[in-house]
Amino acid sequence: MKQKKVELQAPDISRWAAGNTGVPYVWQFDSGKPGPNVMVQAVTHGNEICGAIAVDWFLEQGFKPEKGKLTISFGNIAAYARWDPEKPSTNRYVDQDLNRVWGDDVLKSDKTSVEIERARELVRFVDEADFVLDIHSMHEPCAPLMVCGTTGRGADKAVQMSKRIGVPQYLMYDTGHPAGLRMIERGEFADPDSPRTAILVECGQHWEKLAADVALDTLMKFLVDTGTLSREVAEPHFKSELDYSGRQRVIEVTQAVVAKSLDFKFVEDFTGLEVIEKQGSPIAMNGEEAVTAPYDKTVLVMPAVSKQWTLGTTMVRLGKLIEG
Ligand SMILES: [Zn+2]
Incomplete structure (x- = not known):
């Protein structure tokens, strides 16, 4: 990075x-x-x-x-x-x-x-x-x-x-x-x-x-x-x-993805506020576990692509646009 x-x-x-x-x-x-x-x-x-x-x-x-x-x-x-x-x-x-x-x-x-x-x-x-x-x-x-x-x-x-x-x-x-x-x-x-x-x-x-x-x-x-x-x-x-x-636009984050493994990898170099169109599309691998879009038009909020992080760090939040 x-x-x-x-x-x-x-x-x-x-x-x-x-x-x-x-x-x-x-x-x-x-x-x-x-x-x-x-x-x-x-x-x-x-x-x-x-x-x-x-x-x-x-x-x-x-x-x-x-x-x-x-x-x-x-x-x-x-x-x-x-x-x-x-x-x-x-x-x-x-x-x-x-x-x-x-x-x-x-x-x-x-x-x-x-x-x-x-x-x-x-x-x-x-x-x-x-x-x-x-x-x-x-x-x-x-x-x-x-x-x-x-x-x-x-x-x-x-x-x-x-x-x-x-x-x-x-x-x-x-x-x-x-x-x-x-x-x-x-x-x-x-x-x-x-x-x-x-x-x-x-x-x-x-x-x-x-x-x-x-x-x-x-x-x-x-x-x-x-x-x-x-x-x-x-x-x-x-x-x-x-x-x-x-x-202004309002995003409701529905879940935070927390690092369960030191081997956490995003599938792309996301920077944040990307919209993943389709439910089920891959976002990251959390060790062995795949992180996928929970619904259509999932918004990625603050992916921790390369910051100082450890087990338990919030790696990305997933949300939806609720108005605006
Ligand atoms: Zn800060």
């Missing part, structure tokens, strides 16, 4: 290391006025630098919330510190995926890892937040998409929020990851009856220039939707070419 071109430059975020919350790389700003508690996180995965670019810019601009509180965090700072543009696939995490450790079964256990310890530092901010935006990108060159959480477990409110924001083009209901709970699924975010809402934007391929534009655009539109920034302040930074208002 040939290496994707690195078009983005990872900013030096060490100037934000001190934070102002007692936790490194976490900044919180209080407007002093009533309003929601809003959190934005970048670099949950160490090599997804678009979020670092957007958040670094945002902090440098000195934006402050007009209502409520705003928390800005850099997630997996230890992995980010290992960024090497010559080996950009090697620092997704240090010990384990930071976005699979957000269940109390992990955080309140005696397990430990670089990522579990970082999540223990961050979790109080997550638990205080009414609205969360978690900024990611993808290994394969794939159109940006919003991961709205799990069907029946809070994804509807995340889809509604994403439609108000109008970005990106694809919104996704999914099935979660057997390997562990994501930040956007923690606590009330997964409760359809709670107004607390968390969204996870996949801004495009990790190192493509577009990903930084999508990250920044989504960040500013999210902060307007939550009332944190006024439209007048944020709108000059919107990217009009990225506006998909009224044209």
Whole structure:
């Protein structure tokens, strides 16, 4: 698999290391006025630098919330510190995926890892937040998409929020990851009856220039939707070419294919959002087991063609277009 071109430059975020919350790389700003508690996180995965670019810019601009509180965090700072543009696939995490450790079964256990310890530092901010935006990108060159959480477990409110924001083009209901709970699924975010809402934007391929534009655009539109920034302040930074208002498409993932073997091979170099026309068509070999399209017009979501993976990793999600 040939290496994707690195078009983005990872900013030096060490100037934000001190934070102002007692936790490194976490900044919180209080407007002093009533309003929601809003959190934005970048670099949950160490090599997804678009979020670092957007958040670094945002902090440098000195934006402050007009209502409520705003928390800005850099997630997996230890992995980010290992960024090497010559080996950009090697620092997704240090010990384990930071976005699979957000269940109390992990955080309140005696397990430990670089990522579990970082999540223990961050979790109080997550638990205080009414609205969360978690900024990611993808290994394969794939159109940006919003991961709205799990069907029946809070994804509807995340889809509604994403439609108000109008970005990106694809919104996704999914099935979660057997390997562990994501930040956007923690606590009330997964409760359809709670107004607390968390969204996870996949801004495009990790190192493509577009990903930084999508990250920044989504960040500013999210902060307007939550009332944190006024439209007048944020709108000059919107990217009009990225506006998909009224044209967004919703994918419902029905199953996640998890690696049961280290000998997992896709039948083609898929990149994501391919539509497999016929039920039963081959998609991959999971060791000895064939993975085939479960229905006509199966959409492939985020195939892990060449990222850092292990047994239990979600290798691809399979879904259907449900509207749009
Ligand atoms: Zn990610």
